[in-house]
Amino acid sequence: MSAKRSSINRPPTPDVDRDRENQEPTLQEIINIKMIESGEKERLKELLRERLIECGWRDEMKSLCRAYTRKKGRNNVTVDDLVHVITPKGRASVPDPVKAELLQRIRSFLASTAT
């Protein structure tokens, strides 16, 4: 049992990492890491959550999921199915002001961390 416990905390095998380090991280990856490390990504996620709840987007997605689940039957639906069904509609129905606000926040973050 204790052998199993320690295995949960064991990091993944090293050869995977060595392979990757040979390639240059892309700009996108660099930005992503910087955003995660500074905590900005989490703050942006919270902001987005807040805005999408306020404008009713989340409730709409919820009712879409409910309708789909009702149609298919509760035992015949997986989370993957739901994600697949609502992703295109969800992406399309994000209100423009929300998109604009987040883009603005990302822009100012990039400007502030430009080296």
Next chain:
Amino acid sequence: MSSKINHHHQNDKTNGQIFPQPCPHLADFHARNGTKPFRAIQDCLHIKPPGGRAAIRRDSSEVPRCGVCGDSSCPRLYACMACAAVSCHVPPHSSHVAIHATKTSSACSHEIAVDVDRAELFCCACRDQVYDRDFDAAVVLAHTTSIIQSSKPENLRKRRRIDYRPWSPDLRERSLMVNNASPIDSMSSSNGDLPRGLRGLNNLGNTCFMNSVLQALFHTPPLRNYFLSDRHNRYYCQSKNGVRLCLACDLDTMFSAIFCGDRMPYSPAKFLYSWWRHASNLASYEQQDAHEFFISMLDGIHEKVEKDQHKPRSQGNGDCCIAHRVFSGILRSDVMCMACGFTSTTFDPCVDFSLDLEPNQGSSMKTSSTKSNHSCNCEADGMNSSQNCGISTLMGCLDRFTRPERLGSDQKFFCQQCQVRQESLKQMSIRKLPLVSCFHIKRFEHSSVRKMSRKVDRYLQFPLSLDMAPYLSSSILRSRFGNRFFPFDGDESNTLNEPSSEFELFAVVTHTGKLDAGHYVTYLRLSNKWYKCDDAWITEVNENTVRAAQGYMMFYVQKMLYYKASEKQGTS
């Protein structure tokens, strides 16, 4: 693609929650790893500020990336419960976590994984989210160690329940009743159409603010029952304490007058005078605010009654006076530090709920609240409903009331963990519901900055039946923790299963006109008919008239205390 037929989702109800049976892979995981396999993950559960969500990280600054493709920006990354390998899952393109699951051997099962950003379990073989009590308990534990409760609400000790025993009068009691009471003639010849207890109130000079609230109080079931069953006898009170100011005695006088059957409008002059003496700053013939009068009146009853008997001052469970017994509830306030996630909780009694109207309706996709199905003019479930309904509703206001609110940089809260003032997130919820909920809509805005006041006339839709369950602390906390199964608090009988979160509307106080020159009118619901009480004039009105009115104060009573329409008149 979908292998869901393996799921035996028989639902078993525990604590009112539906609990699905584990999939065979999850059951297998349990079998291999003992009774509490998820406790090992406790160290990796971090509560991420600012929102306080649970995440899985080996150390708090770890940036998780897929072990196969190195991607760290994937929206769904899963950590294997057996070996901690992180893999991505991007159906239908690729799923490295599903490939990882095939590594399952007789020694160890790699099929169960946990979403690193959401702390939710996933079965890679079934390709679906799974739920486990032990895991959820570990998540809740991680959350609650960061919550301090400043004080348990002292007043929530269990009420000693008295068994119901039927009673019928003996000879002595029977003669007492016959000699000291007169029968109520339920089918009185004069005005047989109006139910008992409806009587106009004369306006004594801009006193519609008082008349409207009094009409609502006369028909507040627990209050009406209290006074009509002589629980506060004015003669006894005055003989015991001398003839002095007692708002409860004046209220007792009025109840007797209103319910005696006389249909001539009544002048509540004595009560007005008593109230003036209690609230001397409001003593004038100017127009007053009905809500302010309501609060002041409850306060007056509390003060005077409390001086007589040496009852506890605490208002939370309403043991002090009838006003609090009927109207008092307990609010819970959680303030979460946005830097470290530490939460501080306080409990405060309240006699009503003052709600803000939503600032602007119809901006982007403003939706009427869909917390639970309620009567809305548009379909509650259709996709387009949320886009078309820009109406403010009472439940929308309650949503706003219980929504987490960011305290701005000028309102920084002192965090006990950080030992410094930090920006915080505040969330209100209802710890204990009162017997009667009074919702006060803040229609009068007074801006001390701009030295002006204005009235908000926007229409507010309110339901006839209201379920307050989504606004209870148990529901709010549950939603904060995400999709979890756990018993709440455990120190009292399930508030969620009790029917006491359902309320029925019985009175609406409306305001028409301007801030300084307006008129209050009350609509009362008796035996499922609506009556308009406009000072001295009482008329029966259509339900739609009430629905269309501008609600200022809405009174709801717990359903179990509300006697629905009965055939006979006068039995409301």
